[in-house]
Amino acid sequence: MDWITHEEDVWFDFRGSTPDQLVSGRYYKGTVDGFADFGVFVDLSPGVTGLLHRSEVDRRLESLDWEPGDTVFVQVKNVRDNGNVDLAWSIRQSTREFRGAQIHDPEGDADGDPIDGSTEESDDEPSGPVKTTPAPRDDEALNGDDVAVDSASPDESADAAGATDDTPTTDAATTATDRDADGAPERVDVASLSDRVGETVRLDGEVVGIRQTSGPTVFELRDGTGAVDCAAFVEAGVRAYPDVEVGSIVRLDGEVEERYDELQVETEDLDILTDDEAATIEERLADALTAEARPDSVTTLIDHDAVDAVEESLRDAAETIRRAVLESRPVVVRHAATADGYVAGAAIERAVLPLIREEHAAADAEYHYFTRRPLEGSVYDMDDATNDVTRMLQDRDRHDEKLPLVLLVGTGSTVESSDGLGLLGIYGARRVVVDAEVADAAVADDCEAIVNPGLAGVDAADLSTGALAATLAATVGPDVAADLSHLPAVSYWDGAPQSALDLAAEAGYDADRTRELREAIALEAYYQSYEDKRELITDLLFDDAGGLAGHISEQFRQKLDTEVDTATANLDRREDGDVVVDVLDTDAYTHRFDFPPTGLLLDELHRRRSGDGTDLTVGVGTDELYLRSDDDLDLRGVASDAADRAPDAGIVAASVRDGRIEFLSGRRDAAVDAVVDAAVDRL
Incomplete structure (x- = not known):
């Protein structure tokens, strides 16, 4: 044929x-x-x-x-x-x-x-x-063993590979010059391996990753100067040294090789260390990590008193992030599915990915060690935490991954998120919270670091979370600071500080271009908000000459204008003394499952209507409502006062950051009247 x-x-x-x-x-x-x-x-x-x-x-x-x-x-x-x-x-x-x-x-x-x-x-x-148990070719990248695994029995194959039982193969040709007087290889640092190709060496360090391939078992070992993959071969696809786990402190002997421009150690012997030997190495690793992870100073993007006030907490957060990368600990970023939230998350991503690529040789490392998961709201609740815990436990059991660092950006900063943060803490996941807006001091007890100007006693009304997160990202990775210079301006719908506008202009982003980027991201943040859209957001924020953002921005404007016009025609305007209130029935006069989301619609509606005298905009759904005001409105105080007025309506503050209050749907009218009256009294 x-x-x-x-x-x-x-x-x-x-x-x-x-x-x-x-x-x-x-x-x-x-x-x-x-x-x-x-x-x-x-x-x-x-x-x-x-x-x-x-x-x-x-x-x-x-x-x-x-x-x-x-x-x-x-x-x-x-x-x-x-x-x-x-x-x-x-x-x-x-x-x-x-x-x-x-x-x-x-x-x-x-x-x-x-x-x-x-x-x-x-x-x-x-x-x-x-x-299958495939036969590795002569150019096997992971272990380089000249071993042919053919149709012979498993025992015969093991013998042919130079291995018996569970003992990895060794190289009998180790030269005497590689060993000390006692016959042990010279102990060296990972950082020196590039000058030791072909030598047999001894490494002391922590196992920070384990991968079982179709050939060898690959242990990723870190010693404070760097990390290297160490391949141990028993039999194709069989786990070598099964007692070694992620986190084990070990002593490893092996030959240094170079495969496809990447260093790798062919493991001859691997021992788990305990007691004083392990404690000494752990202390050395901890000191090295702190020295390498903690930035000397904050890399400032824009001049702002609120940024200056949180300089030390920015350094703490940057150290925690950098330490996670150095420890081969996955970084999970949770941010609000808004333009500001996406800008903040993308800024962190831009800084962390190069560190991961530098730390790990594998091409797919950035997918294993960094994830962005948008949240629909600004509360990190038990549902979100349960999903994250389930995933991280599966990754630990399936891939031997360490428990992650969860970085909450523009979310998780108030006590409404305490239960979710607490669940992460029970399982040992590290937590960092970054929010330029509201935060509760009690949250500081639920995380390793919290960055919030309000907790530092500074008014940050004109600082966006995107601008704050971009500063954190520049501190994590100063080499990418120039890439981030336009992000603070993009994160503001209005009222951007002049320093942010000037910085964007210097980078070639004028007011029209930053507006298009903001609107394009806001539209994409709504559709399929449960996905991180890594490549699309990267294209928009960093690689777009204007065509993509302009195209999406035009769709944003058309959809938003249509919805605002519909809402405006159906507002219920109320006047209580000098206070003007606009009430919108969002169930009746919005498309609930289409863009824009309720929060963004009410933001835009209030921006446009406040110029016509509106003091308070209220969006009312089936069992929740949103408040928008130019004044600093105490949402918890409003909810408490309203609950006193309508005690059987189940009125509670659901999200301070989103301005959202929940109530019982059966008492909708009474709840709305009580909340409006309570809000008017506080204006």
């Missing part, structure tokens, strides 16, 4: 070493490397890994019967400029479902050769992924 050349009919065995050698549109055989809440990582070759995002899978991730080491088939969708590989789902998960197989070997002579017998399989071949 003639060889089938149609690429959509065949699968390819990729034998290249870099992502840019892949061909988009082709189907490749791969090996499941691991899972994340956003998708599956698949190894296409020893040095190339792609991400099959959950949106590309035709079923729930939880229903996939895949395990690390399984052979699967995926389609290469795209290779990004940064080397990240986007994969697409293949409904064909068996070689018999393809019409042939072909070698893709861009660096060798076999490129384009068919794979004999690729479709001649038994009738009982499973239709799903097949668990």
Whole structure:
């Protein structure tokens, strides 16, 4: 039979070493490397890994019967400029479902050769992924062992690999010059390994990550000067040193090698240290981490008294973030799904990702160690905390990940979030809160650091959370400060400080461009607000010449103007003495499941109506209402006064930051009257 050349009919065995050698549109055989809440990582070759995002899978991730080491088939969708590989789902998960197989070997002579017998399989071949014990090639990137794993028995294969029982392979050719008088390798620092390629060395440090590949077990070891991957091989896909866990203090002997421009240690011996030896190393690591993590000063973007007032807490927060990266601890950013919240979250992301890339050699490290999860509101409640705890425990059990640092930006700063913060604390997750607006002193007891000017005794009415978070981000990563210079101006709907406007203008962002960015992000923040939209937000804020933001901004303006016009025509205007109140029935006169969200609509409505004499704007739903006023309105005080006026209406302050009060729907009219009267009395 003639060889089938149609690429959509065949699968390819990729034998290249870099992502840019892949061909988009082709189907490749791969090996499941691991899972994340956003998708599956698949190894296409020893040095190339792609991400099959959950949106590309035709079923729930939880229903996939895949395990690390399984052979699967995926389609290469795209290779990004940064080397990240986007994969697409293949409904064909068996070689018999393809019409042939072909070698893709861009660096060798076999490129384009068919794979004999690729479709001649038994009738009982499973239709799903097949668990395999693949033979590593001579160019194995993860362990470099010249070991052939063939059809021999497991015991015979282990013998051929130079290993017996559970003992990893060792290199008998270690030279005497690598060892001291007692025969032990010289103890060195990770930072010195680039000058020791080919030598056998001893490393003391903490295991901060463990990955089980289809070949070796890879331990990520940190010693205070840096981190390095150490591969230990027992048998393909078998866990080496099963007693070693993330957090173990160890002594490791092995040979330093360089694979695809990355250093790696081939493990010969690995011992868990205890008692005084472990305590000494832990103390040394802690001192080194503090010295490396704590910034000398705050990298200021805009001149503002409120920023100056929180300088020490900014340094504390920056140290906690940098320490998390150095400890290989995932960073989870929770921010409000608003323009200000997205600007704040994107600023932190811009600073942290380069640190992660510098710290970890793996191309997919930024997906493992950094996540942004927007919140619909400004309260970090038990539902949010339960979701985060569930995910972090799954990642700990499935990937041996450390418990994360949860960074709450523009949320979590009031006592309404105490239960959620407390749940994180029970499980040992670290917490940092950053909010330029309201905060309660009691929250400081629920987190490692809190950045809030009000708690420092300074009025920050004209400081946005986006501006504050951008300053924190610049302090975390001073090298990206120039990239962040326009963000403070973008985060303001109105009343931006002149220093923020001037800084943006110097960076080439005039008033029209910052407005377009703000509006574009606000629109995208609404749609699919449960996703982080990393690439889209990055394109808008950092890589857009104006076309994308302008296009989305036009949609924003059309939708918002239409909704504001509808709301204005249906306002119930009330006058109580000198106070003018506009009341909008948001259930009756807004599209509840379309843009804009209620909070943004009321913000815009009040901005436009306050010039016509409106002192208070009230949006009323089924069992909640929102208050908007130019005055500093004590929401908890209003809710308490209203509860006294209508004691059977269940009136409570639900979110101080959002201006939201809840009530019983059956007492809606009484609750609205009581809240309006209480608010008017306080204006």
